[in-house]
Structures are given as C-alpha cells and as structure tokens.
Amino acid sequence: MRLLLGSLFALVVAAVVGLGATYLALTRGAAFGPLTIGSWTAWPKTGTADADPYARASIARIGRLPTALGDGVAFSASADDNGRPLDGRCDVVLAGVTPAARFWTLTLYNGDGELVANSIKRSGFTSQEIVRHADGSFEIVATPRANPGNWLPTGGVVRYVLLLRLYDTAVGVSTKAGREVPMPTVNVRSCP
C-alpha cells in the first residue's frame, strides 16, 4: 500500500512538473539564443533550419510561420523600457532609429497575434510611411486617442505586442547587442 501511494505521488509530481514546465515554456515563448536590445527581443535562429525544439514547439502552438532569417528578423516588445506591460489605454512613445535594413515594418497585435480593430484601419507602419525628424530618427505614439504625427491606434486593448520586422538586414544569428543595432526606445508618456 505504501509503495503504491509512494509511486502515485511520484507520478503526480512528475506530471505537474513536466506539463507545468512545458506550459510555461510555451506561453513565455522561450527559445535558445535570444537577442535582446532594450525592450525588444528577437530569436534569429528560430528563422533557420537549426531552430531548437522549444522554438519549434512554440511555432506549432501559435500556428504562425516564423520570419525566415534570409528574409528578415522580427523583434517583439510586450513591455516598455521599465518592464511595464504595454497597455493600450496609455500613451506609449517609440523614439529613435532602427538597425540598417532595406525595409522595416512595425505592427501592433493583441496577445493572440490578431490585428486590433480601429477607426482609421491602421495596424502599423512601414519604413516608408513614417514621418521623420531631420536627423532620420522618428517618434511613433501608440495611443487610443487621435494624435498628430505618427499615430499608431491601439484600439484601447488592455495588452498588446509590437513587432518590428527588419527585412533584408545584416542583423542575424551572430549579431551582438550594441551600438550597431540601435532600437527605438519604448516609454509610457502618460496613463489615464
């Protein structure tokens, strides 16, 4: 009886630990070799045939097609530079420049990877649409209220994710975070 109870206990512990760790790994989007710059993180290796098992599992679970490394690199941000989760009811300012790339696009998704409905049907910017300062830097304001300049409407969703995709870029597996890869800062300006 003690043996049965003991092995049952061990099996329950195994199931909880094993499935719990899998669930955590997949919901956090864990994979090896992240490239983190400020609030932005990319997994360049996920876009290659060498993608690790964690990356493969999370690709399958989300049901997306990852950006292939020969095509570009996708950086995502779900929190601002102070680590606060991005809130669609706040005014969030993205300022700065991007690493060298032929084109880039910035897109706003909800947590499930769906676009967010808004009145002006804008879900992001491409590098050609953006209004820049004289020195080439730009400022994008993600807010639910109409805003002059580069306004990225959030539709008032509680949580969102920003994806900055660099196309035809030198940023890749061997890139180290540093001055060659400047990413825009993400800061909350005001929160109602």
Added chain:
Amino acid sequence: MIRWLLLALGGALLGGIVHLATIIILPRTATQDAYARLSRSVPVNTVAPLPEPTAESAPMPFMDPAFASAVCRYDLSQGPLKLSVPVSLAYTSVSFYTRYDVAYYAINDRAAGRRVIELDLMTVEQHSQMPEDEEITAADRLIVESPTLTGLIAIRALAPEPGLMPMAQSAIANARCVRADEPKPSR
C-alpha cells in the same frame, strides 16, 4: 519524511523527462499549426493568394499586414517543383517551410538579382538523381533541397504604402509553382 522527499525528487526528475518529451512531440501532434490551418483551404502544388489579415479574420496569427502574400503548399512525392515569382517594385521574398513550419531557406529579390525569382525545389534524393552533365543545371537554375516531402512556400511582396497594395498583389498573382515535368503553359 526522507522517503517522501526522495519520491518528490524522483518525480521531479521524471517530470523533466516528461517536459522534454512533450516539447519534442508537440510539433508532430499540433492540429492548429500553420500548415494544418492552410491545408484546409489551400490546394496542393498551386500558388494560392492569402486574404489580407484584418482584425476580424486572418489566415494565421502574426501576419504582416504590409505584405501581399500567397502560399504554395507543396508535395514533392510526384517529382520536383518549379517556382517562379516576378519581383514587385518594393521588396519580394520567398520563404520555404517544412511540414512542421521550420523555415529552412529564404531568398529575396536582391539576392535573386533578376526580375523573376526562379527556383527548383526537390528532395535530397531527387537532387542526387539528377544527371550531372546537364549544362544548364549549375548555370541557370537555383536548386533548393527540401528536408521534408511536403511543406509550404510563402511568397510575399511588400506594399510600402497601403495604396501600393494592388500592385504588390498583382505581382504575386503572377507567381507560379508547377511540377517540373508538366509542360509549360503557352503564353
């Protein structure tokens, strides 16, 4: 007491194995991955344009709305495929994915260096069976080896401004993916 601690430790170790096993098995059992989603609506060995993602519906999550996209769901069991994609004005890319949505190759318009991206897609076996003395092989054709028999080719053209979307879509509409042994359609 020590007995229970040991059991918990053993359980945790076993849990590690369970964790690794589920991570490795998951892609093979996923029913909602990109390939499975698309295989319901997309025919085999033909280029099928994908609808633009909107807030209401999207063929798959995290699609870039600035791109016009099309996919060719391929099956190489009948023989190699020929792919040709005319490049659009801004940026065009072709990415290859295995059955389990792992990107194994991608090429863009600049790397192709021509007005049309032309590729031959085949399995490693089919490649090794190709006659070696064929002069055109090396010079004109870019050959891509697929690790799996089936998979996806994602063809995407950038519309730098929303007004240029029709142009990007029309460039994609002329993309072809056909069996290599089929006669070319007359123009």
